[in-house]
Amino acid sequence: MRIGIIGIGVVGREVINILEEQGQKIEKLFSEKVEVVKICNRSPKEGLDSYEMTHDYKVLLEDNSIDTIIELVGGIEIPYDIAKKTLEAGKNFITANKYLLAIHGKELFVLATENNSKLFYEAAVGGGIPVLSPLKEGLFPNEITRVRGILNGTSNYILTEMDGGATFSEALEGATIKGYAEADPTFDIEGIDTAHKISLLSYLAFGKFIDFNEIEIEGITKLTIEDIKNAKEQEAKYKLIGEAKLEGDKISLSVKPTLISSSELLYGVDGVYNAVEIDGTYTGKTILYGEGAGGSATASAVISDLYKVIASKNWN
């Protein structure tokens, strides 16, 4: 496998770190060599001296010795260009970019099928938690009636801090200092990021892409200290819940602060942890819980997609 990595932020660095640390194990498992051929970076290349670097991602796309592109750029315009060109060229495209897939997924999945290329995105939902494969493969016999979850680490951290007595702005400041929140935290606190993720879960659960504009979205910015106190008095907590449910033929998606009682497992999902709850006709309720963000957890999920590339090489 010959890999090109585009975007070397926190996750990209960790992908390289894990490939270096676990390289031998991975090559043994895959029965083939795994090589990072080129890296496209914007930021300084400290510690990456042994790799071929470029600032121009097109160099990687035009290198036909590369069979697998890992896109960790963020944003949407450049990733869209990368995704299209990679898939059109019949190469494997791996991304953690939920924004890209929530907006352009419908087109990109078709493109992958048409070109017999692979598109994997385990890291896009739930960080390091294996979510997409268990939903798509492990639970496939079920008809899924609902998927919901705590899908954004930053907002869950803020809500946990508020539950502990902090104000919203104190909690947001803490999240920024700890590196959980982006410089612009709008997507996190306004529920947009959660909406991207529930849109992908909905696609896997129900096999149908729902237009992003049809998702009812409310973030956590309107929650007051009073709300949190009232919740506490009821032995409950507000959690930002993304939910996709099927009623009759109707799929509806929403993101909103939701009261979760102490009798539910989701009540105990605090800080930057995520959890996804899947209701299936045969398995009842299944919950997948773990680190929803962070470089090494997300990088682990990215690399787990390399396994899919190998495993699916000769799939029908």
Add this chain to the structure above:
Amino acid sequence: MRIGIIGIGVVGREVINILEEQGQKIEKLFSEKVEVVKICNRSPKEGLDSYEMTHDYKVLLEDNSIDTIIELVGGIEIPYDIAKKTLEAGKNFITANKYLLAIHGKELFVLATENNSKLFYEAAVGGGIPVLSPLKEGLFPNEITRVRGILNGTSNYILTEMDGGATFSEALEGATIKGYAEADPTFDIEGIDTAHKISLLSYLAFGKFIDFNEIEIEGITKLTIEDIKNAKEQEAKYKLIGEAKLEGDKISLSVKPTLISSSELLYGVDGVYNAVEIDGTYTGKTILYGEGAGGSATASAVISDLYKVIASKNWN
């Protein structure tokens, strides 16, 4: 895919039920016909008139039009014979039998490799919860340091009832009436079933089979009402925990009643639910939770292995 099913108890019936209900979906996903060719039953065949039935499992093993054997017999002698002959014949062997694999797994896994046959057993641990695939594939980049879990629904049901005020024998009686406990519940309440399961989790986590006799096993039969009360005073609960951990080069496996504090997610895993907690170097703590027993949940996991059969058809 041409399937033979040996053993038509609660799970076997549900496997057939799901294949009937979801047949069209499954065949579309697999791009091939999925047919139950023969069924081996001991008990009456009500509702199975449309299938070819036999009381002799050897009939299924000798039918070379069958490519996939699903073993749901229980016990160990006959399943061992079925497993060996199926794998030696290069066919796919799917089982929910943890007892069989904990005792003969080492030999059977080698047999599968030697004969290029497939052995899948998702239903053997955690009932309907996707556990083995997420551990083996989703979390594969990690070095796993510990796996532990609530792995036996019957004993967890009993402990939950005792926490609610019942005596051990009242709780056991309740479990029997509700169909959770076997006629002979020894394996459940003495921790043997949990030990079978932790042995399989350990194999997947650490890649090494530990001799079953090396597992330190204590069941729940010695727990008193006093113990439960004391736990409650500490805001904790006793759970029957199976644990496999790696310290240095040493893998150690144990099963014992363990105090779980209310701050842990496992505290909220009650009744017949199971949960598996996996500690990995990159992903930290991942927890998989769901119905650990019951016909339809277990059958869903059995059928998810058919997907593996298809997906792995052309694997290296």
